[in-house]
Amino acid sequence: MKMKPISQIKADLGINPGGRVQRFFTDTCYKHMDKYVPKDIGNLRDIVDKGVDYITYEVPYAHYQYVNQFPEDHYTTPGTGPYWDKRMVSAEMQDVIKEVQEYVNRGK
Numbered sequence: 001m002k003m004k005p006i007s008q009i010k011a012d013l014g015i016n017p018g019g020r021v022q023r024f025f026t027d028t029c030y031k032h033m034d035k036y037v038p039k040d041i042g043n044l045r046d047i048v049d050k051g052v053d054y055i056t057y058e059v060p061y062a063h064y065q066y067v068n069q070f071p072e073d074h075y076t077t078p079g080t081g082p083y084w085d086k087r088m089v090s091a092e093m094q095d096v097i098k099e100v101q102e103y104v105n106r107g108k
Helices: 006-013 020-036 062-066 084-106
Strands: 048-050 055-057
Touching (some): 020 048
């Protein structure tokens, strides 16, 4: 019996780098992370470059908010603050993993 190459099997399952599962994982992380991103008038949450395997907040002050270089700033939405990706991972990564596993199990 001849098997397909591993790379083809991964691609068929969508688990190859840049594949559909990676895109779903990135989208799911973005969805869960949104509530941890500071919001005053909304620009930080709204101007985002979301690729297959990255999420970049693109407003000029995003980095400063992320690393809290303006400690005198008060985050206006409860639960938000610096290092919002780490906040999401700490609070919700098990939910993200569950959603991704369910997506893989559906095989779409």
